Amino acid sequence: MAFDYKKEYREFYLPPKTPGIVTVPAMNFLAVRGQGDPNEEGGAYKQALELLYAVAFTIKMSKLGQHRLEGYFDYVVPPLEGLWWQEGICGVDYTRKAESRWISLIRLPEFVTKEVFDWAIREAAEKKQRDFSKVEFFSWEEGLCVQCMHIGPYDDEPATVAAMEAFAAEQGYAFDFSQGRFHHEIYLSDARRTQPEMLKTVIRQPVRRI
Secondary structure, three states: OOEOHHHHOHHHHOOOOOOEEEEEEEEEEEEEEEEOOOOOOOOHHHHHHHHHHHHHHHHHHHHHOOOOOOOOOOEOOOOEEEEEEOOOOOOOOOOOHHHOEEEEEEEOOOOOOHHHHHHHHHHHHHHHOOOOOOOEEEEEEEEEEEEEEEEOOHHHHHHHHHHHHHHHHHOOEEEOOOOOOOEEEEEOOOOOOOOHHHOEEEEEEEEEEO
């Protein structure tokens, strides 16, 4: 059976709807950086997702090709994730989407080294006849966070974030958007096929001890 990160690491991908404190270890990702409204049709965000998924599936489906990856195991491609911020704002202002800056991510399995990543970029570029130079090998240790499951439209997230902030304060923590720390979302639902009120999104906010 294919290894499913969502099921094997439930504490990171399937948290309860009530906030909790979690420490997230270092992981490697495919990443594309950009800015602008994620809802813009044909915009930079949509293009970034195309690039990410093309490389992610190049790695996953390598099992069918002649190039064997050392340590390969079959797995479910992990869900799309996003780090979000806006210049001059602590956290995220959901009303100012056009000013959004983001890093779109897909987690990499442990056998994917920088060398495997470089091979996948070359392979995807050759097969798709497309430039994949925007895709990065991104290593990141998120550290201490408050997180919970948000169910509903993305635009309703501020209420969930407010509840997370209140919980964190009760536990002796404060949001911490210092260098390299971001509002983080993990998208468990396909927004193209899911009613807005049923969308499942893991929300994480970085925290520090007060």
